[in-house]
Amino acid sequence: MNKSSQSSLLYQSQRGLTIIELLVAMTISLVIVIAAAYMYLASRESQRAIDRSSSSRETSAYVMQMLGREIMNAGFYPAIALPIPPDATQRGMYDTYPPLPAEPRVVTDWQNPLTGWPPTAFQTGIFGCDGGKLDVQSSTCPAVDNTLADTIVINYFTSDTPAMERTTGRRFDCTGSDAGGDPSNAERKKNSGGAPPGTPHTATANNIPPQLPIFVSNRFSLSSIKMSVDQQDVNSKSLVCSGNGQSPHGVADATAYQPIISGLEDLQFSYGVYSTDATLVPGRYYTASEVGALPSVVINGLTLSAWQRVTAVRVCVLSRTAGGNTRIADKTSAPRTYLDCSDTAKNQPTGDTITRSVEVFGLRNNLKQYY
Incomplete structure (x- = not known):
């Protein structure tokens, strides 16, 4: 080569x-x-959409569980003595909500007709307002605004001590404040004083129960808030609560309703009312305004208002994702829809997803009859 x-x-x-x-x-x-x-x-965007949708569902589940536990407490009064069967005037004096005053009235009685206490909102274990928040100063409902969430008022009594609340119990309201601070509990919460202690008691010891069960009231609704998502401000709504320990009746408080959990769109309640003594099954479910308009009915010789005959509460929660981009596979020609709390089909908002959760909770303290 x-x-x-x-x-x-x-x-x-x-x-x-x-x-x-x-x-x-x-x-x-x-x-x-x-x-x-x-x-x-x-893949990352899809995972974020899944995470946001899952978080939204978990939010509605948490809210529903919390409201359910509260609703099932409505109307509870710790029985400290058996009723006296032969005396009809004693029926309900010790074992039902609300406790009846003595005759003549004594200082530890919770009801006080002379001062108009309690107002309608606290006369029964459950009460509600349509489209607006209960005014904590007047204890009354505002004019109905159908664009706003409802308010539910849940009332009960407890014999728990402040010390017990550190581990268990219901002495503190939903804001974490001691319900003993409500003026209607001023005498009932006393449990000591003197040797031996006088009757009624003149002082309070935190490690022993009150001399008589004290009144607890929690009110739940929604408020508009701004939250930060991915370093951006997002408009949302939060479940809010006002308790009678933090904001006693008759006391004005601009911050009465404290936020609990955000990511909600709507909150609506309807109330199952029974009308005959043959069954405690609700005939139908009514809005709070409709319940207030129903006439009283005589049941087993007792005249009961509609609110006294509520044995179930239907709760509708709409949760909404925050941050957008949760429906990346949607087609423009086929927008997705959801049912609101009035069972009306609506288009999903751009980017976000609204999910509806509905549950019915029985008022176990109203599911009883006298024989």
């Missing part, structure tokens, strides 16, 4: 990619990188 042939072979063995081959290779590599990046971003 001559030198010319050897040089040609050496040149061919050392030759690299041409500029065209290099550009083609770079283009293919770039396409692969872009496709991988797109798949990563799409």
Whole structure:
């Protein structure tokens, strides 16, 4: 082989990619990188959408469980003595809500007709307002605004001590304040004083029960808030609560309703009312305004108002995702819908997802009869 042939072979063995081959290779590599990046971003966005939707469902589940526990406490009064069967005037004096006053009235009685206590909102274990918050100063409902969430008022009594609340019990209201601070509990919460202690008691010891069960009232509704999502302000609504320990009756408080959990869109209540003594099954469910308009009915010789005959509460919660981009697979020609609390179909908002949860809770302290 001559030198010319050897040089040609050496040149061919050392030759690299041409500029065209290099550009083609770079283009293919770039396409692969872009496709991988797109798949990563799409996967991440899908996961974030799933996380937001899951978080929204967990929010509604948490709210429903909390409200359910509270509703099932409505109308509870710790029985400290058996009723006296022969004396009809004693019926309900010790074992039902609300406790009846003595005749003549004594200082520890909870009801005081001379001062108009209690107002209608606290005369029964359960009460409600349509489209607005209960005014904590007047204990009355506002004018109905159908664009606003409802308010539910849950009342009961407890014999728990303040010390017990550190581990268990219901002495503190939903804001964490001691319900003993309500003026109607001023005498009932006393449990000591003197040796032996006088009757009624004149002082309070935190480690022993009150001399008589004390009144607890929690009111739940929604308020508009702003929350931060991915470093951006997002308009949302929060479940809020006002308790009679933090905001006693008759006391004005601009911050009466404290936020508990955000990510909600609507909160509506309807109330199952029974009308005959044959059964405690509700005939139908009414709004709070409708319940207030129903006439009283005589049941087993007792005249009962509609609120006294509520044995079930239907709760509707609408939760809403925060941050958007939870419906990335939606088609423009086929928008998704949801049912609101009035069973009306509506289009899902852009980017977000609204989920409805509905449950019915029985008022176990109203599910009883006298025989």
